Amino acid sequence: xxxxxxxxxxxxDEQQRxxxxxxxxxxxxxxxNQDFRKVFQKGKSFANQYFVLYLIRRHATSxxxxxxxxxxxxxxxNAVVRNRxxxxxxxxxxRSITAIxxxxxxxxxxxxxxxxxxxxxxxxxxxxxxxxxHLMKKSTE
Numbered sequence: 154x155x156x157x158x159x160x161x162x163x164x165x166d167e168q169q170r171x172x173x174x175x176x177x178x179x180x181x182x183x184x185x186n187q188d189f190r191k192v193f194q195k196g197k198s199f200a201n202q203y204f205v206l207y208l209i210r211r212h213a214t215s216x217x218x219x220x221x222x223x224x225x226x227x228x229x230x231n232a233v234v235r236n237r238x239x240x241x242x243x244x245x246x247x248r249s250i251t252a253i254x255x256x257x258x259x260x261x262x263x264x265x266x267x268x269x270x271x272x273x274x275x276x277x278x279x280x281x282x283x284x285x286x287h288l289m290k291k292s293t294e
Contacts, residue, residue: 178247183222183258192222192260199286203267203275206282207260219253221246225263234268241275248276249283254290 183189196209211219223242225235242261261279270278283289 178221178243178250181218181220181246181250183220183260188220188258189222189224189260192258196258196260197286199282201278201281203264203270203278204282205262205264206279206286207262208286208288209258211256211258219250219255219257219259221250222258222260223263224260225267228265229263230268235263238263238267238270238275241270241272242279244272245276245279249280249289252290253283253288255288257288259288 183192192207192209196207199206199208223239225238225242227235229235229238242263246259246261261282267275
């Protein structure tokens, strides 16, 4: 059954919501400046040519799972370019957040050359950093 348009809003039935429903990063985001500063000051860093990943492990007693923050400076490009890089990073982390082995606060900083990368390249370079930081769960294949 198609979506129903009612009072300016598309109403989806339960089955469509399940298909459309995907993991959101909203509850997995670092939002406050003090959280970013804590990760920068006390965390470990891993870097490659295009990105820097800062990581601080959190106590397992906290009720939340891992949180992610992104930083893209004006050196990367204008607002359109910076937002594109952030969208790509958010999508890569949205797909990876469930495979993180332990609770951590993560900040990913985009470097100057990252604006020319496509999704596959961003995914490859971010996964490289996640693997190097031993954040990902071991796959038993």
